[in-house]
Amino acid sequence: MSHATTNKATAPADRPAPEVDRRPLARRRRNRILLQVGCILITLFMALPIYLIALSATSSRAALQEFPLSFIPNNFSLETMQTFLQSTGILGGLINSVQVGIFTLLLSLIIGVPAGYAVARFAFPGRDPYQLFLLFTRALPIVVLSVPLAQLFLQTGLYDSVLAVVLLHTALALPTTILITSSVFLGVPRDVEEAARIFGCSPVQAFLKVVMPMAIPGIAAASIFTFVMSWNEVLGASILTLNQRTLPAQVLSSLAESPLAYRFAGGFLLVIPALIFIFFMRRYLTNMWGSTIR
Amino acid sequence: MADISIKGLKKTYPGSTELATNNVSLDVAEGEFMVLLGPSGCGKTTLLRMVAGLDFPDEGSISIGGRDVTYLPPQDRNLSMVFQSYAVFPHRKVRTNIGFGLVMKKVPRDELEKKVAWAADLLQLTPYLDRYPAQLSGGQRQRVAVARAIVMDADVLLMDEPLSNLDALLRLDFRAELKKIVQQLGSTTLYVTHDQVEAMSLSDRVAVMKKGQIAQLGHPITVYEEPADRFVGGFIGSPPMNFLEGRVTQQGALEVAGQSTEAPEFLARSAARSGGLPVMVGIRAENIYLEDRGTPGTLDATVEVVEPLGHATLLTMDLGGQTIKVQVASTVRVSSGEKVGLRFDQAAIRFFDTETQLGLTA
Numbered sequence: 001m002s003h004a005t006t007n008k009a010t011a012p013a014d015r016p017a018p019e020v021d022r023r024p025l026a027r028r029r030r031n032r033i034l035l036q037v038g039c040i041l042i043t044l045f046m047a048l049p050i051y052l053i054a055l056s057a058t059s060s061r062a063a064l065q066e067f068p069l070s071f072i073p074n075n076f077s078l079e080t081m082q083t084f085l086q087s088t089g090i091l092g093g094l095i096n097s098v099q100v101g102i103f104t105l106l107l108s109l110i111i112g113v114p115a116g117y118a119v120a121r122f123a124f125p126g127r128d129p130y131q132l133f134l135l136f137t138r139a140l141p142i143v144v145l146s147v148p149l150a151q152l153f154l155q156t157g158l159y160d161s162v163l164a165v166v167l168l169h170t171a172l173a174l175p176t177t178i179l180i181t182s183s184v185f186l187g188v189p190r191d192v193e194e195a196a197r198i199f200g201c202s203p204v205q206a207f208l209k210v211v212m213p214m215a216i217p218g219i220a221a222a223s224i225f226t227f228v229m230s231w232n233e234v235l236g237a238s239i240l241t242l243n244q245r246t247l248p249a250q251v252l253s254s255l256a257e258s259p260l261a262y263r264f265a266g267g268f269l270l271v272i273p274a275l276i277f278i279f280f281m282r283r284y285l286t287n288m289w290g291s292t293i294r
Numbered sequence: 295m296a297d298i299s300i301k302g303l304k305k306t307y308p309g310s311t312e313l314a315t316n317n318v319s320l321d322v323a324e325g326e327f328m329v330l331l332g333p334s335g336c337g338k339t340t341l342l343r344m345v346a347g348l349d350f351p352d353e354g355s356i357s358i359g360g361r362d363v364t365y366l367p368p369q370d371r372n373l374s375m376v377f378q379s380y381a382v383f384p385h386r387k388v389r390t391n392i393g394f395g396l397v398m399k400k401v402p403r404d405e406l407e408k409k410v411a412w413a414a415d416l417l418q419l420t421p422y423l424d425r426y427p428a429q430l431s432g433g434q435r436q437r438v439a440v441a442r443a444i445v446m447d448a449d450v451l452l453m454d455e456p457l458s459n460l461d462a463l464l465r466l467d468f469r470a471e472l473k474k475i476v477q478q479l480g481s482t483t484l485y486v487t488h489d490q491v492e493a494m495s496l497s498d499r500v501a502v503m504k505k506g507q508i509a510q511l512g513h514p515i516t517v518y519e520e521p522a523d524r525f526v527g528g529f530i531g532s533p534p535m536n537f538l539e540g541r542v543t544q545q546g547a548l549e550v551a552g553q554s555t556e557a558p559e560f561l562a563r564s565a566a567r568s569g570g571l572p573v574m575v576g577i578r579a580e581n582i583y584l585e586d587r588g589t590p591g592t593l594d595a596t597v598e599v600v601e602p603l604g605h606a607t608l609l610t611m612d613l614g615g616q617t618i619k620v621q622v623a624s625t626v627r628v629s630s631g632e633k634v635g636l637r638f639d640q641a642a643i644r645f646f647d648t649e650t651q652l653g654l655t656a
Contacts, residue, residue, distance in 0.1 A: 191381035194348050197368045198375045199442070200398030215386040 026273040030162075052270055057081055057268035061261050078284065084265035095251035097231060098273065099162050100246055104230040105223055108177045111170070113219060114211030117207065134175040142172070146239040153240060160242045168236045173226040180225070184218025185211065220284035231274050296359025296449040296482060298322040298345065303354035303479040305340055314340040316506035327476060327483045329514075331493040332503035333529065338486045339454060341503075345484060346452055347371050358449055369398075374446040378455040380439040382427045388414075389423040392441045399446075416475060430522055433464045442470070444479060445532060451476070453485040469495060490530045494518060505588050521644065522603070524651040527576050532618045533608065536582075537646070538575040551614025553593050555638075561645060561654065573654065574646035579608065579621035581642035584628070585635040592635030597628050611636070 015147040056064055060077040081288075085091055118124070119131060153159040158167075187213050196206035207263060212219075231248070245253070251266040300320040306313050315337040322328045330338040343349040347368035355364045363371045374395060382391050383634055390397075392413055396406045414420045417437040427435050436456060443451060456472070457465045473496055476483055487493055493500045494514045501511045502525075510522035521527035527535035536626045540550040546562030547554040557565070565571040595618065599610040602624060609620040609628065613636065620636065628634065645654040 189379060189381065191377045191379045192366075192383060195347075195375070195377055195381040195442075196394075197348065198346060198373065199395035199446070200369045202367070202369060205398075210383055210385075214383075216385075233468070 025290040050275075053264055053267045053271065056261070056264035057084075064245075064261060064264075080261045080265050081268070084262055086270070087254075087262070089245060089250045090247070090266075090269075091253075093247040094269065096165075096241075096244055100165045100169060100237070101227050101230045101273075101277075102164040103162070104173060105226050107166060107170045108226050109219065109223065112174050112177030112222065113181050113212075113215075115174075116178045117185050117211070119178060119182040120185035133180075134178055136224040137171060137175050141238070142233070142236045145171075146236045149236075150239050159240065160244050162238045162244060165237050165246060168240060169226075169230040169233060172233070172236070173229055176225055176229075177222040180222040181215060182219050184215045187218075188214045193219050208277055216284050220281045224281050225287070227277050228274050231270075231277075297324045297326075298450060298484065299360075300345070301355045302342070303341065303344060303356070304349045305337075305344060305349065305351045307340075307619050313337075313506045315344070315631040318503075318506070318508060319354075320501060320508065320511070321644060322482055322484060324482055325480050327485065327496060327498045329485045329487060329497035329500045330503055331487055331500050332491060332509075334488060336503040337506040338488075338503045340506075342452055342454055342484060342486045345374055345450070345576045346373065353408050355356070370516070371450075372448050373450040373452060373454040374443040374448040376436075376454065376456040378458055380427075380432075380435045380459070382438050382442070383437055384427050387424055388419060388430070388438050391427065391438050392419075392423075392445055394442060395446045398581055399565045409445045412439075413445045417441045417443070417471075433460055433468065436460060436468070440475070444475065446479075449482065451479070451481045451483045453483065455487050456485075458487070465511070472496070490532070494530070502529065504529075519642070520653065520655075521576070522653050524574060524646050527644065527646075531578060533579050533621070535576045535578050535644070536618045538577070538613065538616050538618065539648075540573050540575045542571045542573055543568050548573075548575070551593060551616055553614065555591065555593070558640075558643075558645075572582075572648045574651070576644040576646055577618075577638050577642060579619045580606075581639040582618070582620045583637045583639070584609075584620065584622055584626060585637050587633050587635045589635050589637070592637045595634055595636050597630050597632045597634060600628060600630055 039129045055073055056072070057080055058073060058076055058078065060075055060079055062079075063075045118128060146168065149164075150159060153164045155162075158164045192214070193206050193211055196210040197203070201209060233246075234252050235247045238252065241249060248270060251270065255263060255266070298321070300318060300322075303315050303318045304313060305315045318337070318341060320328075320341075330341060332338045340349060344351050345358075346369075347363065347366055350365055350508075355362060357363060358373070359373060383394065386394065389410060393406050393410045396409060401409070410423075411420070414423055417440060419434065419437055419441055422430060422434060427438060430438065436459070440456065457468060460468060469492060476496075485492075485496060497514050499512060500514045500517050502509045502517060504525050508519055510526045517526060518530055521530065521535065524537060528537070538550050540548055542548055542557045542561045542565040543554070544566055546557055546566065548557035548561075561571065561573065587594060593613060595611040595613040597609055598612050598617075601608040601610070605624065606621050607624050607626060607628075609622060611618050611620055611634075618636075622628075646652065647654055
């Protein structure tokens with residue numbers, strides 16, 4: 001009896017099924033195409049200038065004057081780059097810049113990662129004012145910071161050294177390093193850290209073996225930010241150095257009275273290391289164990 | 295393996311005025327499976343965390359195997375733990391997750407591999423050893439957490455609601471499996487749960503906690519059948535124990551809902567002395583039988599709600615103004631509004647003091 005009632009309940013209704021409306025599907029497809037077009041446009045907007053700079057920097061001087069400008073690298077030449085690299089202070093500036101970038105990165109991670117951890121994990125007195133105070137460093141213009149720093153460094157004998165620029169850049173990078181890493185440490189469950197303690201880790205070991213690896217994406221993001229900031233920072237580096245110029249400072253000081261080819265080569269050399277660095281750090285940004293965040 | 299001895303533990307969390315555990319003392323024998331059961335906020339997890347060394351008590355002492363560990367850091371206590379949220383390390387493969395504690399203990403490589411293989415086999419994780427936890431289901435992740443805990447050969451195994459994040463069917467399966475594994479290992483286990491079925495089914499002894507104190511400690515069946523107070527009776531069992539307001543008259547009759555039956559000897563005696571005694575009558579739903587209205591020795595009641603559960607039918611009834619739940623076989627046909635008689639299984643009736651809520655026994 002119950003069988004019969006079931007059959008009756010599931011029997012199709014007598015009226016015809018309504019026609020399937022496919023318009024939402026079409027709308028969805030159209031939106032996807034628009035999104036793709038948008039992505040391509042933005043990529044072009046970012047990539048085209050870099051490509052043009054690279055093209056000009058690797059073309060001969062004569063090719064630069066041609067009209068219309070060729071988009072294909074048909075007359076490849078290292079002449080421009082060579083002249084640029086051989087001009088005074090460029091190679092030294094490049095070495096200084098790389099040094100400043102790396103040391104700034106290391107120093108800001110050494111100080112910033114534990115600070116970020118502390119902000120994320122512990123409720124210590126004055127935590128909120130501390131977080132606000134961190135941002136004040138960025139609120140002051142670099143010029144305002146640099147001039148007193150220059151005087152201080154002159155007195156202490158640090159002026160015109162790589163270390164001076166490293167210290168300034170570290171101070172500039174720390175707030176973001178701390179804020180970025182603390183937000184990532186917040187995402188590391190306390191349980192996991194406690195599990196590490198239970199299974200034999202001291203607090204420091206638990207941090208190094210479990211918490212740090214889980215915070216890698218955030219640390220990578222902070223690293224990229226720090227390195228690129230340090231690489232691009234001109235004003236402070238110009239004020240704090242005279243002979244030990246970083247590359248941007250060096251290029252800036254000689255930009256106005258240089259030929260077009262020099263500017264392209266300078267631009268190219270400024271862009272490349274940052275790109276290479278981002279390229280290598282990228283996989284730490286997006287790759288989480290077993291689940292790729294994209 | 296070792297016994298756990300907890301004495302007079304007091305703990306207040308910073309920023310709170312209430313005691314998380316209030317003078318708790320508990321002895322867990324070697325190889326015993328002890329379950330801490332209670333509603334959320336009763337202090338059971340705090341107690342476990344203090345045994346683990348993740349929190350420190352304000353007062354009292356904890357010793358494991360005769361060694362005082364009250365203020366030792368967790369890594370020096372030789373214990374292992376299964377967390378409610380699994381807490382597997384997401385950046386390590388299943389293999390290194392399971393072996394993590396052994397690596398920290400600097401166990402030789404071949405022994406480590408043997409143990410990991412043994413635990414993986416026991417928990418059916420062998421095919422997943424080279425995967426990351428993110429590629430596993432929740433149940434498999436919890437298996438990893440259990441495997442990680444059992445390879446340690448620790449003195450004490452702690453479990454903090456290990457089944458509560460699993461879905462109902464999986465929980466049932468894993469519960470039996472967990473019981474089997476722990477029996478095989480024979481390790482001293484302290485298990486925290488708010489699920490009374492888990493507590494009943496797993497434990498050798500269960501400690502029911504309430505507001506930072508142990509309300510009753512005993513064999514699960516004893517706790518179920520003879521709750522020490524109204525709280526325990528109401529917390530354990532599904533549906534919880536029925537509580538009816540009643541009174542033992544000077545003549546030795548038990549009056550419930552305006553109807554009277556015979557009162558047990560010891561209550562009759564004290565009622566005769568004091569000239570009547572108000573009592574709280576506790577009776578479980580499965581110890582009440584349905585009879586025809588008017589049968590001698592029954593109480594008149596009216597059926598209000600009928601809930602067929604499949605294996606039984608749960609009836610909500612009105613007994614002279616008080617609500618009572620009755621569980622009958624699913625073959626019994628009743629409908630709401632029906633007037634019936636209820637007979638209580640005299641041996642299963644419990645009495646509680648109306649003021650202290652404590653159980654009254656002879």
